[in-house]
Amino acid sequence: MRIFANGWKGFVLMAWLPFALSATTATEDSTMWMTVGEQRFAIALDDNPSTRQLLTRLPLSLEMTDLHGNEKYATVQPPLPTQPYRPGTIHNGDILLYGDDTLVVFYKTFDSSYRYSRLGRIDRPQDLAEVLGRGDVRVTFTLHE
Numbered sequence: 304m305r306i307f308a309n310g311w312k313g314f315v316l317m318a319w320l321p322f323a324l325s326a327t328t329a330t331e332d333s334t335m336w337m338t339v340g341e342q343r344f345a346i347a348l349d350d351n352p353s354t355r356q357l358l359t360r361l362p363l364s365l366e367m368t369d370l371h372g373n374e375k376y377a378t379v380q381p382p383l384p385t386q387p388y389r390p391g392t393i394h395n396g397d398i399l400l401y402g403d404d405t406l407v408v409f410y411k412t413f414d415s416s417y418r419y420s421r422l423g424r425i426d427r428p429q430d431l432a433e434v435l436g437r438g439d440v441r442v443t444f445t446l447h448e
Contacts, residue, residue: 335361335423337398337408338443342434346398346444348423352384353400357422357444364443365406367435373411375435375442378404387418396428397421408442410435 335346335358348354367375382403397409399419407419410432425431
């Protein structure tokens with residue numbers, strides 16, 4: 304068996320592999336928190352350009368508006384990078400970006416044909432609908448390492 308079966312390309316890969324395995328990103332080492340009143344929710348972040356750009360803006364406090372009895376949304380400026388996809392089913396606790404400037408926190412599960420960029424998901428969203436309540440609410444996003 305040859306160690307460098309792929310010639311110089313195999314050697315470069317083997318030399319680079321330890322660095323790739325040890326590299327971490329802000330989203331792997333950080334927890335984003337969402338606070339509503341006295342309740343705090345941990346958010347598992349997706350590692351993508353939208354999330355990385357959002358992290359640079361924390362702490363961020365937003366007046367979020369209720370829409371359709373299943374989500375809260377607020378505009379963020381300047382716009383964030385996007386990677387839109389059509390999730391089909393949106394789940395309680397999903398945190399998505401609509402367009403390039405609308406941060407959305409979903410507190411009910413439902414089907415949707417809209418396109419979003421995924422930011423993350425609240426770890427334990429069971430009480431989210433109750434905590435967010437009806438109408439507009441102030442939500443603060445923070446980062447703790």
